[in-house]
Every structure is written in C-alpha cells, then in structure tokens.
Amino acid sequence: xxxxxxxxxxxxxxxxxxxxxxxxxxxxxxxxxxxxxxxxxxxxxxxxxxxxxxxxxxxxxxxxxxxxxxxxxxxxxxxxxxxxxxxxxxxxxxxxxxxxxxxxxxxxxxxxxxxxxxxxxxxxxxxx
Numbered sequence: 244x245x246x247x248x249x250x251x252x253x254x255x256x257x258x259x260x261x262x263x264x265x266x267x268x269x270x271x272x273x274x275x276x277x278x279x280x281x282x283x284x285x286x287x288x289x290x291x292x293x294x295x296x297x298x299x300x301x302x303x304x305x306x307x308x309x310x311x312x313x314x315x316x317x318x319x320x321x322x323x324x325x326x327x328x329x330x331x332x333x334x335x336x337x338x339x340x341x342x343x344x345x346x347x348x349x350x351x352x353x354x355x356x357x358x359x360x361x362x363x364x365x366x367x368x369x370x371x
Contacts, residue, residue, distance in 0.1 A: 255353035269307030
C-alpha cells in the first residue's frame with residue numbers, strides 16, 4: 244500500500260481511552276498505567292477534545308490531586324480520519340510530536356501515534 248492512499252481511519256487506535264477535564268492527575272495516571280498507554284485525549288463536558296495528556300506531561304512530581312487541565316500541554320494537534328497518513332506523518336514531524344487526536348465528524352474517533360506509522364514500515368505495508 245502507498246502512504247498517500249492509506250487513510251488515518253485505516254490505522255488509528257479506535258478504542259481510545261479518554262479522560263475528562265474534571266479528572267485529577269492521579270485518576271489519569273492510574274488510567275494510563277492500567278491500560279499501558281502513553282497518551283490520552285482529554286474531553287470537555289460536551290465530549291469534544293479539550294487537550295491531550297502524554298506520559299511526558301506527567302513525568303514531573305505533579306501533585307495527584309490537581310485537575311488534569313493543570314498538567315496537560317497547552318497545545319495538541321488533531322487530524323481528520325479521512326486525511327491520508329502522509330499528512331499525519333508531516334504534522335508529527337513539523338511539530339515534533341508523537342500523538343494526534345483523530346476526529347470524525349467533529350467527534351474524537353481515536354488516536355494515532357508515531358509508533359502506528361513505524362509499524363506500517365515494519366509490517367511491510369509501505370515501501371521505503
């Protein structure tokens with residue numbers, strides 16, 4: 244398969260684990276550890292993406308009882324499920340990031356990581 248033909252929806256992690264803006268740092272740390280994940284979208288009260296928390300955001304000794312919104316990065320990047328994976332790769336490289344929140348019809352549909360893109364090469368699904 245060629246990178247320009249494969250779409251983000253072909254590759255994204257659909258069963259995305261999320262948290263809410265009112266969740267505590269401790270709750271999010273526990274959720275990430277329990278699911279062995281390194282990033283998760285933070286949703287607002289209406290279920291829209293409000294941010295993204297990564298394990299890097301939680302590396303410092305941030306108190307567990309503060310809201311996750313105080314610990315998450317201020318900027319996060321989204322991509323649409325119908326975009327091609329080359330666009331996702333360019334976005335990650337341009338901003339030096341490893342995770343994108345994937346949207347479909349304005350709703351969080353999943354998450355895409357740089358490791359997902361590396362697996363394409365390792366599995367021989369794209370030519371390099």
